[in-house]
Amino acid sequence: MVLPMDNFSTRNFSNYGKVLSPHVILIRPERRQYLTSNSLLFLGDQTYLLDSGYQYQGDQLKKIRDAIDIDGILFSHYHIDHVFGCHILPESKKMIHEEEVDALRSFDNFIQFCFKDQTISSQQWNIWKLRFKNLLKREGINDWSDLRLDNVITFGSNENIDLGATQLQILHLPGHSPGHCGVYETENQILFIGDIDLSGKFGPWYGWWNSELDTFKKSVEYVIDFVSRNEISRIVSSHTHDVSKEEGMHLLNNFLHPFDEREQQIKTYITQKRTGVTLKQITDQSIIYQGKQSDPPYVREYFEFVHVKKHIEALMKKNEVISEGDKIFST
Ligand SMILES: [Zn+2]
Structure with missing residues (x-):
């Protein structure tokens, strides 16, 4: 049964994720398997999911989908561990930064997008094609069109998304990927910074040709400045638990070191x-x-x-x- 919006309470969601505020639920992958990522559920007059990570099949996101209508999915960026679970919400509107929308148009676009300005040998092409096809198959998807990304639309670098009871400010944080974005939820001051990853496990990742080293570093410096200038209650990155402003500042500064x-x-x-x-x-x-x-x-x-x-x-x-x-x- 789908709950009417005025009947739900964040208490209903504590079984599925961590309630960060009356409007924001952090959903962490139940099974810590390869290529998973966190999602945030924003509860306003409209309900939006931020990222639909890979390998959600059969776990808590499906249960939430069955309990409440999810109007849309925002993608922090086009990487598979943030997108490849979106097929479980085929009717929801999908949104991504304007610089990355082409990557989601087709399977070939997706691969080509990763190789900006590089010529791909047929051997490389086949290797990556097979890898992504196998990863999609693992999620039960045989064809790109099954991801149901045909209705994807764009948002701009500093766009505000009005969900009624809560507002989302998009922060374009390129470098990891060209259209990589963070989100600042203004009502409860929750900051999501995607793959500016505070897990401390790897450090900055710039392994596709469209990643940019200097741009990435500047985005991290921008986030440090943003955190210092704004009220922040919790900071969420894509691959670890949420942290306080103070802890986040410390981890963000550590995240800068590996560049040099x-x-x-x-x-x-x-x-x-x-x-x-x-x-x-x-x-x-x-x-x-x-x-x-x-x-x-x-x-x-x-x-x-x-x-x-x-x-x-x-x-x-x-x-x-x-x-x-x-x-x-x-x-
Ligand atoms: Zn990524």
Whole structure:
């Protein structure tokens, strides 16, 4: 039975998630499996879900869907662990930042979007196609159209979304992905910052070609400034529990360190090898992933390579390294 809006109370939702305020419920994945993420449920005159992470099949989101009408889903960004569960709400309106809407139009668009300005070899194309097809199948989806993203619409960088009893302010926080966004819920001052991830497990992730190192760092600095300037009751990121403003500030500052630490480690390695090093040799050092096992090895190696390449490009811009043939040298 679907509850009429004026009858529900946040108490009804305490079985499904953590009640952060009278209008906001944090839903954490029940099964801590690979490629899951948190959702927020905003209860206003309209009910919106923020992110519909992968592997929700059969768990609490379906139970909530059966208890209350969910008018729409906002996606913080297009990555699969934030989107691939959206098929369980086929009729709900879907919204994503205008820079990423093309990625959700088709399966081919989705893959191409990840490889901004890069030519994809047919081998790479097949590898990623197979990987995403298998991940979709695991969720019971055989075709992209089954995700029911045909009705996706866009929001802009600083848009306010009026849900009646509560208001959402969109914060465009690009870098992790081009249209990555946070959300500030103004009624109860709850800040969601997506994959500016406060779990402390990995640090900043910029492993697709459309990720941007410097832009990401600037977005983290913007969030630190935003938190210092605004009333904040809880801060929620996508892969861990919610934290207080004070704890969040501490974790956000820690999140900034790996940008420079990784660059320094890569530079040190290049400096030590006076005869030059190849990108492959730097990638093999596992400076970014540090041997962590969350992705299959071929996926991890690829993402390690992209992270390293972005640091090399940044070091070349600063004239701290140069390349000759396939080798990189310290200047
Ligand atoms: Zn992401």
